[in-house]
Amino acid sequence: MNKRINNIDDIAYYGSCPSEEFVAHAFPSSRVAFFCYGINIASFMDERKASIRAISGWPEPIRKKLQFEARKGFRDRLKQAAPKTLVVDFSRITRASLMRHGNTLLTVPYELLEASPDLQRQAFGIFKIVPFGSHEFWTLVIEAMRTFSDFVNEELPGTELILLDVPPTADYRGTLIDSNTYMIDFCRWQMRYPMSRMLVDFCLEHIESSRVLTPSIDLYSDDTALYGPAPMHYSAEIWKEIARRFHADGGFGGLPRSSDLVSILTNYSGLMEAFTRTALSNPNLYRFSLDILHGALPYLFAKISSPAHSHFGDPIDSHDVVAAFRWILGREPESAETFLNHYALPNRRELRETLLRSFEFQSQAPHYAKL
Known part of the structure; x- marks a missing residue:
């Protein structure tokens, strides 16, 4: 008998912290047949394996992550899982740089960014870094997105693809502490979301079985307030409510095929207002205003003026x-x-x-x- 019929409730997840909470609450009785966490789509779709012997003495968290990712085979395992539903959160793509080891693409681990200067210098000698946001970075990501779309259409034709579109909270109530790291992160979150949103739009256009799940704008999490307007950083209770409404609205069949521009604009209106209020009260934030201009607003202009797919040819x-x-x-x-x-x-x-x-x-x- 066909594997899909035997495991009709099999679920697959590809994303990053903490959006896996949605899977736990929306499909509590299902078996998670595939789980991939925190890996850039360009590495996810790259099947070239690597043997990285030079990192044998590195700290265990970094070494284990890189060795696991270097073994590759993600798409083969996803194909073998043949899940009924695949839940995807692309927000990691907008946060993690890439690096090359020979011809193999890997994701830069967070722990490496926080490692000692000596270890980072070693990394530069072993890997070639592909910085986030560079032309090479987005070329690799978009090529991988096209490959991913073809893969889902051809190898997983019966799989329902749920694309999580969780914008930053529109109502920022947190306390902005006097820390450059925090201020930078506060601003970066406002730029990361539109990039993730464009990748969602890309899949919606190229994968027929895809749908988008955007939480209602009335949902709010104190966890989010405590750490700025970070998308996906909702509390367990909020994810549970998102899952409840997902089923109440008809599950996968009740999800839309297109993005809700009103919700996007509403969230960004709130974000920009919150940023303006905060910047006025903290002069150190003025220098980030240009980053917001370059990161968030152009997406909205592009979204309104023409279809999203036209922005992936030669960005x-x-x-x-x-x-x-x-x-x-x-x-x-x-x-x-x-x-x-x-x-x-x-x-x-x-x-x-x-x-x-x-x-x-x-x-x-x-x-x-x-x-």
């Missing part, structure tokens, strides 16, 4: 806009709105051609022709 980095203005028009963008409108363009080619077609450049072209 525009924030510095591309400034560089293009300087080289083509001889100046920087005159306003935040101008910057955002150009940042939301589909790719670098469109950015370049938009500026070359502009009246400002065309009026300057005859002058350059005489030089």
Whole structure:
């Protein structure tokens, strides 16, 4: 008899802390046939194994994580599990850099970021780091996303894919302590979510059996308040309520196929308001305002102006806009709105051609022709 019929309640999970709470509360009687935690999608889909002997003397938590990940085989194990439901949380992708060992891609462990300078120097000698947010990083991630989508469609055609879309809380009630680390994290969470959201949109477009689960905006967790507006950092009680509403609304069949732009904008309106209030009370936060501008708002402009899939071909980095203005028009963008409108363009080619077609450049072209 077919394995799927025998294990019709098998569940698979791929994500990061603490969204696995949803699986525990939504499918309490199901068997977790596959569980993968904290691994970047580019490494998850990379089947090339690695033997890393140089880390034998490293601290156990780092060594074990890297050795486990280096054995690979994640997609094969997921295929063999043939789960009825696969729950995915992409938020780890927006937090973890990648690194290469030979031809193998691995996720940079959190513990390595907090390790001693000597150990980090050793790591730079063993691995080639692919920094989060770099062009190479997003190229690898998007290639892996395409491979992941094809894999689910071809190898798991009967699996129901639930994409967790848990935005940062809209109502920040926590106390911002006087710590640079905390302030940086507070701001970064506001940039991580739109990146994760675009990956969710990518799957919704490319995987027919996918649905998105976004908690109602009335849900609120004191755990979240104590640690800034971090997505996924909800208390167990909140995850339990999310699971209850999931079943009350019809389970997988009751989930939408498209994102709820109103909820996204509502959450971001609350986030930006909270950030503004906090920044006004703490001058040290002013320097992060540009990061918010580059990270969060361009996504919203892009989301409204055109479909999400057009932003994965040749993604525009924030510095591309400034560089293009300087080289083509001889100046920087005159306003935040101008910057955002150009940042939301589909790719670098469109950015370049938009500026070359502009009246400002065309009026300057005859002058350059005489030089």
